[in-house]
Amino acid sequence: MAEEKEKKSNTVKILITEKRGWILSGVKHYKAGEIAEIDLDTYESMKAHVKHIVK
């Protein structure tokens, strides 16, 4: 349970609003309108380059 909580606090859920979508290499090509749950390090890297809304 504690582990589950810790995992959740280290991730962020985002709604991709970028028309072209976003590729998380080796995982998925997220299209606009899809929700991605990603770790904070990945979020820090992509947030300035891909339009999104934090859920």
Next chain:
Amino acid sequence: MAITVDPEAIPQDDIGGEIVLAQVDPTTYAITGFATGTTLVDIKDIALSDVVQTADKSEKKNEQGETRRVSYKYNLMTTGEIMQGDKGTLDFMASSTKDTAWLEFKKTGQVAGQDQWYVKIVNITPQLKISRGQGNTNTPYESVGIFPQTAVTYTATILATLIALLTLTDFPTAAVTIPVSEGFAIAEGAF
């Protein structure tokens, strides 16, 4: 990142070198395999490298000849000379690079307390040059940056895999995103 005054950010002489390449799918930009020496390559010793962005400029002039707007198309390129002249290196440069796309990490050296890597997706020009009698064998390296159709992020897990498989030092460990507009990212690794 904002510009600051920092004398430490002036690169010293004789830094740089090293190109790390991972073959990627030309459509999804996903790394196609983690086979060291074939789809994952560390070219350690590079002489005289350049990493450049150039711009094709188009000036829009009115009937009086006054420029009212300038638009640009950008070109990304890495060039250098590969110092190793072994069969594996020569085969790779002349043949394995044909019709393939690569994720390229070009080390540009220690700047402002960080090791700097210039990251982009590239096509490598397949070429070979074997010189004798005037010093080293130098096969030229030339890659042209491909602007991705969609921003692509390579996670810390992927970078850690590259570090482990190629025994890399000073390599970036935080996720790297290549944006559509720039076509490249500058990543930093601690040394």
